[in-house]
Amino acid sequence: xxxxxxxxxxxxxxxxxxxxxxxxxxxxxxxxxxxxxxxxxxxxxxxxxxxxxxxxxxxxxxxxxxxxxxxxxxxxxxxxxxxxxxxxxxxxxxxxxxxxxxxxxxxxxxxxxxxxxxxxxxxxxxxxxxxxxxxxxxxxxxxxxxxxxxxxxxxxx
Amino acid sequence: xxxxxxxxxxxxxxxxxxxxxxxxxxxxxxxxxxxxxxxxxxxxxxxxxxxxxxxxxxxxxxxxxxxxxxxxxxxxxxxxxxxxxxxxxxxxxxxxxxxxxxxxxxxxxxxxxxxxxxxxxxxxxxxxxxxxxxxxxxxxxxxxxxxxxxxxxxxxx
Amino acid sequence: xxxxxxxxxxxxxxxxxxxxxxxxxxxxxxxxxxxxxxxxxxxxxxxxxxxxxxxxxxxxxxxxxxxxxxxxxxxxxxxxxxxxxxxxxxxxxxxxxxxxxxxxxxxxxxxxxxxxxxxxxxxxxxxxxxxxxxxxxxxxxxxxxxxxxxxxxxxxx
Amino acid sequence: xxxxxxxxxxxxxxxxxxxxxxxxxxxxxxxxxxxxxxxxxxxxxxxxxxxxxxxxxxxxxxxxxxxxxxxxxxxxxxxxxxxxxxxxxxxxxxxxxxxxxxxxxxxxxxxxxxxxxxxxxxxxxxxxxxxxxxxxxxxxxxxxxxxxxxxxxxxxx
Numbered sequence: 012x013x014x015x016x017x018x019x020x021x022x023x024x025x026x027x028x029x030x031x032x033x034x035x036x037x038x039x040x041x042x043x044x045x046x047x048x049x050x051x052x053x054x055x056x057x058x059x060x061x062x063x064x065x066x067x068x069x070x071x072x073x074x075x076x077x078x079x080x081x082x083x084x085x086x087x088x089x090x091x092x093x094x095x096x097x098x099x100x101x102x103x104x105x106x107x108x109x110x111x112x113x114x115x116x117x118x119x120x121x122x123x124x125x126x127x128x129x130x131x132x133x134x135x136x137x138x139x140x141x142x143x144x145x146x147x148x149x150x151x152x153x154x155x156x157x158x159x160x161x162x163x164x165x166x167x168x
Numbered sequence: 169x170x171x172x173x174x175x176x177x178x179x180x181x182x183x184x185x186x187x188x189x190x191x192x193x194x195x196x197x198x199x200x201x202x203x204x205x206x207x208x209x210x211x212x213x214x215x216x217x218x219x220x221x222x223x224x225x226x227x228x229x230x231x232x233x234x235x236x237x238x239x240x241x242x243x244x245x246x247x248x249x250x251x252x253x254x255x256x257x258x259x260x261x262x263x264x265x266x267x268x269x270x271x272x273x274x275x276x277x278x279x280x281x282x283x284x285x286x287x288x289x290x291x292x293x294x295x296x297x298x299x300x301x302x303x304x305x306x307x308x309x310x311x312x313x314x315x316x317x318x319x320x321x322x323x324x325x
Numbered sequence: 326x327x328x329x330x331x332x333x334x335x336x337x338x339x340x341x342x343x344x345x346x347x348x349x350x351x352x353x354x355x356x357x358x359x360x361x362x363x364x365x366x367x368x369x370x371x372x373x374x375x376x377x378x379x380x381x382x383x384x385x386x387x388x389x390x391x392x393x394x395x396x397x398x399x400x401x402x403x404x405x406x407x408x409x410x411x412x413x414x415x416x417x418x419x420x421x422x423x424x425x426x427x428x429x430x431x432x433x434x435x436x437x438x439x440x441x442x443x444x445x446x447x448x449x450x451x452x453x454x455x456x457x458x459x460x461x462x463x464x465x466x467x468x469x470x471x472x473x474x475x476x477x478x479x480x481x482x
Numbered sequence: 483x484x485x486x487x488x489x490x491x492x493x494x495x496x497x498x499x500x501x502x503x504x505x506x507x508x509x510x511x512x513x514x515x516x517x518x519x520x521x522x523x524x525x526x527x528x529x530x531x532x533x534x535x536x537x538x539x540x541x542x543x544x545x546x547x548x549x550x551x552x553x554x555x556x557x558x559x560x561x562x563x564x565x566x567x568x569x570x571x572x573x574x575x576x577x578x579x580x581x582x583x584x585x586x587x588x589x590x591x592x593x594x595x596x597x598x599x600x601x602x603x604x605x606x607x608x609x610x611x612x613x614x615x616x617x618x619x620x621x622x623x624x625x626x627x628x629x630x631x632x633x634x635x636x637x638x639x
Contacts, residue, residue, distance in 0.1 A: 043228035044235040047204075071200035074325055078201040079263045080241020087237040106236045107449055108474055110267035110424055110581040112608045112629060114601045129627055130585045134448070134476065135421055137583045137627070156600055156608070158583060158629045160422055160474055162448065168231055264606055265631055267424040267581055269451045269472060271444045286470060287428045291605070291633065292578055294426045294470070313443055313451070315426060315472045317579055317631055319605065357542035358549040361518075385514035388639055392515040393577045394555020401551045420550045424581035482545055 025057035027096055035060070035095050038103065041168070044084065052092065058128040060092035065121045076118040077154070082142050083111045086157035089126030090138035094161040097131040102163040104136065109159040117144030117154050126159075136161040182214035184253055192217070192252050195260065198325070201241065209249065215285040217249035222278045233275040234311070239299050240268045243314035246283030247295035251318040254288040259320040261293065266316040274301030274311050283316075293318040339371035341410055349374070349409050352417065355482070358398065366406065372442040374406035379435045390432040391468070396456050397425045400471035403440030404452035408475040411445040416477040418450065423473040431458030431468050440473075450475040496528035498567055506531070506566050509574065512639070515555065523563065529599040531563035536592045547589040548625070553613050554582045557628035560597030561609035565632040568602040573634040575607065580630040588615030588625050597630075607632040 027035070032055060039045060039052045045062075048069055054061035062085055064070065070081040087109050095104045126140035142155040184192070189212060196202060196209045202219075205226055211218035219242055221227060227238040244266055252261045283297035299312040341349070346369060353359060353366045359376075362383055368375035376399055378384060384395040401423055409418045440454035456469040498506070503526060510516060510523045516533075519540055525532035533556055535541060541552040558580050565575045597611035613626040 038230045041230035042235065043225035043232075044238055047226040068200035069204040073195045073198035073260070075200075078199065078241065079266075080237075080244045081201055083240045083244065083266070084235065084237020087240065103230070105273075106270055108267065108269040108422070108451075108472075109236075109240070110265065110629060112265040112600075112631060113263055114608060116262075129583075130624070137422075137585060139627070153601070156610070156629065158422075158581060158627065160583060265579070265608075265629075267472060269443075269474060271451060286426075287467070294428060296470070310444070313453070313472065315424060315470065315579075317426060352544045355544035356549065357539035357546075358552055361540040382514035383518040387509045387512035387574070389514075392513065392555065393580075394551075394558040395515055397554045397558065397580070398549065398551020401554065417544070419587075420584055422581065422583040423550075423554070424579065426579040427577055430576075 027055060027057060031096060031100070035092050038095065039092065045088065048081070050085065055092065055096065057096050058093060058131070060089050060096065060126045062089045062092070062124045063121050066119050076116045077122055079113050082113065082122065082155045083109070083157070085122055085124040086111055086126070086140040086142050086155060087159065089124035090140040090157060090159040091126070091161060093126035093128050094136040094138050097128050097136060098163040101166060103166045104161045105164045107160040107162055109157055111155055111157040113155050115144070115152050115154050117152060120144055120146040122154065123151070134162065136163070184212060184214060188253060192249050195252065196249065202245065205238070207242065212249065212253065214253050215250060215288070217246050217253065217283045219246045219249070219281045220278050223276050233273045234279055234301070236270050239270065239279065239312045240266070240314070242279055242281040243268055243283070243297040243299050243312060244316065246281035247297040247314060247316040248283070248318060250283035250285050250295050251293040254285050254293060255320040258323060260323045261318045262321045264317040264319055266314055268312055268314040270312050272301070272309050272311050274309060277301055277303040279311065280308070291319065293320070341369060341371060345410060345414070349406050352409065353406065359402065362395070364399065369406065369410065371410050372407060372445070374403050374410065374440045376403045376406070376438045377435050380433050390430045391436055391458070393427050396427065396436065396469045397423070397471070399436055399438040400425055400440070400454040400456050400469060401473065403438035404454040404471060404473040405440070405475060407440035407442050407452050408450040411442050411450060412477040415480060417480045418475045419478045421474040421476055423471055425469055425471040427469050429458070429466055429468050431466060434458055434460040436468065437465070448476065450477070498526060498528060502567060506563050509566065510563065516559065519552070521556065526563065526567065528567050529564060529602070531560050531567065531597045533560045533563070533595045534592050537590050547587045548593055548615070550584050553584065553593065553626045554580070554628070556593055556595040557582055557597070557611040557613050557626060558630065560595035561611040561628060561630040562597070562632060564597035564599050564609050565607040568599050568607060569634040572637060574637045575632045576635045578631040578633055580628055582626055582628040584626050586615070586623050586625050588623060591615055591617040593625065594622070605633065607634070
């Protein structure tokens with residue numbers, strides 16, 4: 012029972028309008044979770060977003076590595092803001108569900124989550140995000156991969 | 169291509185041995201993420217675990233509600249420790265993947281995540297966890313439901 | 326980024342109206358896949374549906390057991406028709422996504438998939454389905470568990 | 483709680499040994515589900531597999547399009563055989579779980595599912611598969627995207 016075809020698609024690589032860019036950044040800045048972790052929104056374009064999370068005791072599991080739940084939250088954010096760039100003007104987005112597979116344990120350095128839109132429907136937006144670990148030398152390891160369903164919702168703040 | 173049948177099953181409701189109970193609590197206490205959030209492990213028995221997370225600015229999204237990523241991390245923890253109670257003695261567990269659906273937005277009060285084991289195989293443990301919001305009057309709302317795959321791994325600390 | 330709260334919930338155990346019951350059965354009867362497999366819709370109430378699939382060469386994998394993909398399709402159907410019972414009158418439903426964990430391999434006998442609605446929102450319906458194997462003696466084994474996202478859509482036939 | 487790092491990785495694009503190629507094709511040929519649908523294994527290399535399914539009444543849903551459950555089964559197969567190409571010699575594989583998002587409804591023509599390995603661990607193999615609809619003119623539409631967890635298992639036939 013698949014979905015009806017989409018009416019429009021994302022155009023990855025296109026810059027956002029200043030208003031869209033500001034709306035996403037304002038939303039990100041309001042997230043207590045991201046603020047308390049010291050995460051930052053490091054890239055943003057039509058259909059794509061990148062978020063970074065430095066390693067700290069705030070995000071570790073029992074062996075000192077990045078917690079899988081922190082990777083999941085970061086991937087959720089990256090996919091969600093990628094989706095927001097293709098949502099109708101003035102709309103926020105909300106996550107319906109996500110699924111994440113963990114590929115490697117990583118400690119130190121930082122996590123980089125890159126989200127991108129697979130399908131931009133009017134009612135449903137489907138995204139993926141990949142989480143990479145980046146060590147002090149800039150070497151990246153693929154840590155996790157996520158698939159996510161998003162819906163546009165009216166902004167309420 | 170389904171999995172071969174399990175050789176043993178969880179017996180929900182059975183108390184853990186003091187050694188098992190201590191091992192799970194020691195693992196939880198080592199998680200920087202849970203400590204930073206002020207989360208606590210509030211119930212533990214064979215095949216089941218409950219974790220609570222008070223509302224604070226550390227776990228909010230842009231509208232002041234609990235962040236979906238925080239719900240996901242809490243569900244991951246509840247399912248993971250439920251799995252650890254059925255893993256072979258002396259083993260830790262690690263999350264292979266999880267999938268979470270969000271059912272309601274919730275602010276204030278606390279989140280209660282209850283994980284339980286569906287299948288305890290030698291190589292693969294399958295769990296579910298449900299996340300409830302609990303307000304000041306003790307009223308519970310179902311916020312999220314998760315399905316998770318876990319593997320036992322040697323303890324390395 | 327969780328979803329806004331639902332406005333109504335399913336009332337499992339309530340009988341469907343004759344019109345609703347007929348609409349679901351008419352939709353099922355139109356599914357070539359179910360017909361080809363000899364599957365049948367064996368129970369239907371508000372928020373719940375049960376579908377059965379007899380073992381045959383049409384649904385096996387390389388070792389003669391039920392194919393995981395067949396279990397997935399059966400679970401998708403059971404969850405989807407459970408959702409259709411709570412959709413607005415005259416609406417069909419379509420699957421946005423599902424995730425299924427396999428718990429045991431099973432051959433012979435029949436599969437019984439039982440779907441039920443977890444959250445019946447206006448825009449998004451969340452369901453679960455469990456797949457059991459039933460042998461000649463009526464003994465049931467839990468084979469698979471699924472979590473699913475559904476949207477109501479206009480009926481086009 | 484992420485997984486320990488993988489010890490080896492897939493080398494997409496490398497041809498299989500004749501023995502590996504024959505083992506995958508023999509396994510596929512034994513699948514009653516694929517045989518009765520008229521599906522075929524159309525490409526195979528180290529870490530990747532392609533499977534095709536022609537449209538017929540055997541695989542339709544209530545509106546005459548390809549059934550989502552059939553797309554799911556096809557994606558499961560494509561990901562599973564991609565995984566088998568990186569499993570240790572003489573091993574079969576079994577699906578632990580998969581999650582699929584549907585992107586478009588498609589009728590007529592054929593479905594092409596392309597699976598590839600994301601992480602080839604000793605104990606856990608993670609794959610993705612994308613399902614495309616191919617019409618009579620060779621035009622492809624992206625219908626579904628899947629994420630999957632696989633384990634190697636001893637061959638029992």
